[in-house]
Amino acid sequence: MTQSIHSAPTQAAPATTVALNTAATGAHSPGLWALAWRRLRADHVAMAALAVVGLYLVMLALSASGLIASDWSKEVGVNYAPPTFMGAQTDAERGFSDNDAVVEAPPPENPVDPLRDILRDLRKSGTAAAPPPVVANDYGIADPLAAEMAEIRAELAKKGASATLIRKQTLPFGADKWGHDIIKKTIKGAETSIIVGLVSALLAVALGTIFGAVSGYFGGWIDDAFNWFYSIFTSIPYLLLILAVAAVLQQKGVTAIVLILGLTGWTGTYRLIRAEYMKHKSREYVMAADAIGASHWSKMFGHIFPNVSHVSLVQLSISVVGFIKSEVILSFLGFGVPVGVVSWGSMLNEAQNELILGKWWQLAAASIAMAILVTAFSLFTDALRDALDPKLK
Numbered sequence: 001m002t003q004s005i006h007s008a009p010t011q012a013a014p015a016t017t018v019a020l021n022t023a024a025t026g027a028h029s030p031g032l033w034a035l036a037w038r039r040l041r042a043d044h045v046a047m048a049a050l051a052v053v054g055l056y057l058v059m060l061a062l063s064a065s066g067l068i069a070s071d072w073s074k075e076v077g078v079n080y081a082p083p084t085f086m087g088a089q090t091d092a093e094r095g096f097s098d099n100d101a102v103v104e105a106p107p108p109e110n111p112v113d114p115l116r117d118i119l120r121d122l123r124k125s126g127t128a129a130a131p132p133p134v135v136a137n138d139y140g141i142a143d144p145l146a147a148e149m150a151e152i153r154a155e156l157a158k159k160g161a162s163a164t165l166i167r168k169q170t171l172p173f174g175a176d177k178w179g180h181d182i183i184k185k186t187i188k189g190a191e192t193s194i195i196v197g198l199v200s201a202l203l204a205v206a207l208g209t210i211f212g213a214v215s216g217y218f219g220g221w222i223d224d225a226f227n228w229f230y231s232i233f234t235s236i237p238y239l240l241l242i243l244a245v246a247a248v249l250q251q252k253g254v255t256a257i258v259l260i261l262g263l264t265g266w267t268g269t270y271r272l273i274r275a276e277y278m279k280h281k282s283r284e285y286v287m288a289a290d291a292i293g294a295s296h297w298s299k300m301f302g303h304i305f306p307n308v309s310h311v312s313l314v315q316l317s318i319s320v321v322g323f324i325k326s327e328v329i330l331s332f333l334g335f336g337v338p339v340g341v342v343s344w345g346s347m348l349n350e351a352q353n354e355l356i357l358g359k360w361w362q363l364a365a366a367s368i369a370m371a372i373l374v375t376a377f378s379l380f381t382d383a384l385r386d387a388l389d390p391k392l393k
Contacts (some may be wrong), residue, residue, distance in 0.1 A: 036310075039387040046383030052376035056194060063191040072184035072342065077168045077175035080359045088169035174361035176350060185342055186365045192343035193370070196257050196327040201319035203262030208269025209312050213300050215270070216277025226270070233267050242326060246335040253338055257330060261323045269315040276308040310388040317381040321374055328370065344370050 030038070040046050062068045082089060173182040215226035233241070245260050280286060281304065289303050324344075330336035331345025344366045351363035 036384075036387040040383060043383050043387075046380055046387075049376040049379040049383070052372065053380055056190065056373050056376075059187060060191050060194050063187050064195075069184040069187040069191075072180060072188040074181075075167065075179035076181055077171045077179045079175070079177050079179055080354070080357065081167070081169060081171050081175035081179065082359075083174040083361055084170045084172050086170070086174075173365055174359070176362050177354065177359075182362055182365045185347065185362075186344075186369050189342045189344045189347050189366065190369055190373070192254060192337060192341060193324050193327055193345070194373070196254060196261070196343075197320045197324035199258045200261035200265065200323040200327075201316050203258065204265035204319055204323075205269050205312055205316045207262070208266035208315070209273050209305075211266065212270040212273025213277050213305065216274035217281050217296070217300050217304070219278070223274075226274075230267055230270055233264065238264070239326075239329065242330065243333070243335065246330060252336065254341070257327055257336055260330075261326055265319060265323065265326075269312065269319070272311050272315065273308065276311055277304060280304045280307060314381065314385045314388060317377065317384055321377045321381065324370070324374065 040050075059068070063070075167179055171181055171183075173186075175181060176185065211226055211230075215223045236244075241264050242260055245264060246256075249256060249260070277300070281299075286299055286303055289299050294303070327336060327343065328345035328348065331343050332349045334349070336345050337343045347362055347366040351360075351366065354360070354362055
């Protein structure tokens with residue numbers, strides 16, 4: 001009996017040693033990013049949204065490199081060419097045919113004109129030349145250069161260059177008033193809008209993270225100064241703020257829009273990062289870093305920031321969506337991209353005049369492309385926020 005009691009621990013010892021060795025040499029527990037990626041992969045909606053965003057980014061890279069949509073400004077169709085599924089327009093829909101002519105009526109008589117009687121006698125006698133007929137274009141708009149353009153086309157046709165003037169009557173998704181292909185124009189506009197959203201978001205989140213880290217870590221009068229600065233920006237409605245800055249700068253271009261949005265959009269990131277640094281600066285790992293003589297910069301961005309970086313990542317994803325919409329609003333109101341640069345906002349600006357004529361395809365193309373990207377980015381942002389929440393397991 002005594003022998004069996006003493007022999008049990010001896011037999012169990014090797015098993016205990018193996019278990020301890022296995023725990024010591026086994027796989028480490030997954031970290032925050034591994035757990036977040038595991039949750040994202042389990043969310044089918046998030047993965048579908050990520051695939052859509054990735055497709056837009058690939059399209060952006062191809063457009064920026066000139067592989068696609070590089071000839072978006074080429075006039076390949078007739079003015080306001082309809083989509084192919086609608087078919088070419090008839091003469092009645094176009095208003096007038098190329099052979100129609102509109103003769104301008106003589107101007108009305110001025111009752112106080114001292115030459116009124118003389119002009120009346122000249123018209124009656126037939127010596128006054130009648131105004132030349134003004135040929136109308138395809139949509140009934142008087143074109144005083146129609147005869148000259150017809151002669152130029154005839155000369156080019158004789159020289160074998162008529163092929164350069166041939167325009168398609170329909171395009172897959174239609175054309176704008178200049179005959180530009182709407183598909184290529186939408187792709188090129190996506191390049192501008194997405195670049196503005198991404199770069200502006202990077203600038204705004206970087207500023208918000210640095211300001212929030214300094215303010216939350218040091219506190220005191222530094223925190224008060226940043227809070228005063230933050231209150232100035234948040235006291236003005238955001239849309240009015242960016243419109244006011246754009247109007248004051250009087251600068252147009254992608255760089256100007258990036259600076260306007262980035263320098264005014266850091267407040268949301270600042271507020272969240274400041275709160276996280278105030279919470280983390282008194283924790284044990286920060287005190288341990290201080291005990292071994294770590295500098296303030298090392299503690300701020302070497303120890304604390306890795307533990308709050310998920311907040312900046314989520315804010316980056318949120319800001320991209322907001323800044324894309326802000327760029328569209330600026331360009332729509334005329335404060336955005338200059339003439340010669342296309343974006344979704346400039347396309348919508350042009351489309352408002354086209355709707356009067358019943359030409360809806362440019363509005364539909366820009367709106368659908370923007371809606372798909374914004375919706376996919378928003379769904380991915382919501383899933384990313386849930387995946388990075390340490391309270392969710």
